[in-house]
Amino acid sequence: MQPQEQQSSTSTDTNLRDDTQAPRPRDARLNLLSCSLRDLETLVTDLGQPKFRAKQLESWIWDKGVASFADMTNLPKALRSELEAHTTLRTSKPAASLHSSDGSRKYLLRYDDGVSVECVGMPSGNRLAACVSTQAGCAMGCAFCATGASGLTRSLTAGEMVEQVIHVRDDFGTRVTSVVMMGQGEPFVNYDATLAALRRLNDPAGLGIGARHLTVSTCGIIPMITRFSREPEQFTLAVSLHSAVQRTRDALMPGVKRWSLLRLYDAMGEYAERTGRRPTYEYALIRGVNDTDEELTYLCDFCRDTLCHVNLILLNATPGSHFEPSSQRRANDFARRLESVGVETTIRNSRGTDIDAACGQLRQRMG
Ligand code: SAH
Ligand code: SF4
Numbered sequence: 001m002q003p004q005e006q007q008s009s010t011s012t013d014t015n016l017r018d019d020t021q022a023p024r025p026r027d028a029r030l031n032l033l034s035c036s037l038r039d040l041e042t043l044v045t046d047l048g049q050p051k052f053r054a055k056q057l058e059s060w061i062w063d064k065g066v067a068s069f070a071d072m073t074n075l076p077k078a079l080r081s082e083l084e085a086h087t088t089l090r091t092s093k094p095a096a097s098l099h100s101s102d103g104s105r106k107y108l109l110r111y112d113d114g115v116s117v118e119c120v121g122m123p124s125g126n127r128l129a130a131c132v133s134t135q136a137g138c139a140m141g142c143a144f145c146a147t148g149a150s151g152l153t154r155s156l157t158a159g160e161m162v163e164q165v166i167h168v169r170d171d172f173g174t175r176v177t178s179v180v181m182m183g184q185g186e187p188f189v190n191y192d193a194t195l196a197a198l199r200r201l202n203d204p205a206g207l208g209i210g211a212r213h214l215t216v217s218t219c220g221i222i223p224m225i226t227r228f229s230r231e232p233e234q235f236t237l238a239v240s241l242h243s244a245v246q247r248t249r250d251a252l253m254p255g256v257k258r259w260s261l262l263r264l265y266d267a268m269g270e271y272a273e274r275t276g277r278r279p280t281y282e283y284a285l286i287r288g289v290n291d292t293d294e295e296l297t298y299l300c301d302f303c304r305d306t307l308c309h310v311n312l313i314l315l316n317a318t319p320g321s322h323f324e325p326s327s328q329r330r331a332n333d334f335a336r337r338l339e340s341v342g343v344e345t346t347i348r349n350s351r352g353t354d355i356d357a358a359c360g361q362l363r364q365r366m367g
Pocket of ligand 2: 138139140141142145146147148149183184185186219240
């Protein structure tokens with residue numbers, strides 16, 4: 001069988017912890033949610049079936065969204081049992097779910113190797129956004145992040161990422177209109193699987209979500225930002241900045257210390273030039289740490305005259321952390337100053353704070 005679940009990539013440049021060494025999912029069956037039509041054609045031909053079966057299979061997986069091979073009534077029984085034996089359509093079970101008073105719902109999904117990840121559905125009018133994890137845990141060790149505190153368990157496969165979106169869709173009973181890869185994990189140390197997932201989500205024969213509505217958030221793995229800028233699709237990029245002062249950022253985000261802010265600045269300039277798209281900087285305001293006047297001046301200098309958007313958010317306090325969120329008034333000060341130097345800025349309201357929606361918190365609580 002040719003098509004393989006794409007798991008992860010390593011970069012010659014990054015010298016990051018090689019996540020191909022990390023444990024794999026126990027279920028080695030091919031996850032059909034990660035397969036393109038070409039992959040499905042290879043699969044059915046390998047199983048001795050005519051190519052047109054792939055189209056039928058694709059339609060069952062995506063248009064009709066069935067979760068069981070038994071429902072694929074126009075496929076021969078023999079093919080259905082082969083598929084049952086060698087492939088899978090769902091690999092996780094919901095282990096917990098929490099509903100927020102603002103309408104968002106958070107889920108903990110557990111895979112059969114015991115690994116669990118979080119995903120969130122956030123409705124707004126007739127739109128529904130899904131926030132997806134790309135790894136179970138994370139090796140980057142950001143000081144303010146609940147996920148970073150427990151390290152990396154393993155990277156997720158493309159199919160496992162897509163499945164989170166499908167879970168959100170099925171639970172809300174409506175189409176997911178945008179996806180942000182802002183759950184647990186660092187997507188750019190799991191690059192190939194992340195891109196494969198984005199392509200399934202984007203494919204009109206898959207979930208058909210427009211590329212601009214598919215966002216990847218990275219802590220700033222420079223070689224992968226460069227690689228991402230060369231992808232043909234118009235996917236959206238967000239970078240977690242959190243400080244434009246080198247020593248502050250090094251302390252908050254030790255995992256990206258090796259790439260200076262100057263290199264980030266250059267890489268983002270190149271990204272904007274090459275793609276013409278406006279990247280977002282995520283900035284979680286932490287009282288007394290990155291919300292001082294000096295920090296604001298550096299942030300304005302970093303952003304002014306560049307194509308970017310700054311998303312300010314008040315830090316989500318996590319249990320056991322000594323960091324506290326800044327005040328709303330301070331967030332307003334930041335927004336006003338940034339706007340005054342021509343930088344497009346929003347203050348993002350954290351969704352689902354009553355359900356531990358901040359990255360990694362439900363998983364931390366549930367174990
Ligand atoms: N690893 C990627 C994507 C997952 S984290 C990244 O770091 O960008 C998604 C976003 O949540 C990032 O912007 C991250 O910095 C932010 N985040 C993590 N912990 C947070 C907290 N306690 N409060 C506010 N934002 C947080
Ligand atoms: Fe990892 Fe992102 Fe959390 Fe940093 S903020 S530890 S990169 S998930």
